[in-house]
Amino acid sequence: MQYSKEFFDLQIRFARTIAALSDMPIEQALLDYTNIYVRFGLGRAFDQGHPTWRCYVDGLSKAADLCDWTYRFFYEVLKVKPC
Structure with a gap:
């Protein structure tokens, strides 16, 4: 499926709201409250130590725009074909 x-x-945006309301790191909110992990094709183990997830999270800290980083990670790093 294409996104x-x-x-x-x-x-x-949803993860940022959760993180702000619960004083939770954004990477934890992304893992626990979004379906990004599953969309990345990592299954449903929600393992924060998964190498692909770690690569994504490491990039979050360097990204000026989390949405752009996530989109590029999905289509460029994971090599998913965009529409």
Whole structure:
């Protein structure tokens, strides 16, 4: 399935809200409260130590725009073909 940048933006905005309300790190909110892990094809183990997840999370700290990073990670790093 193909996802638009807006799809990832919604996930990121939701995770940011959860993180702010619960004083939780954004990477934990993304793992626990979005379906990004599953969309990345990592299954449903939600293993924060999974190498692909670690690569994604490491990039979050360097990203100026979390939505753009997530979108690029999905289509460029994971090599998913966009529409």
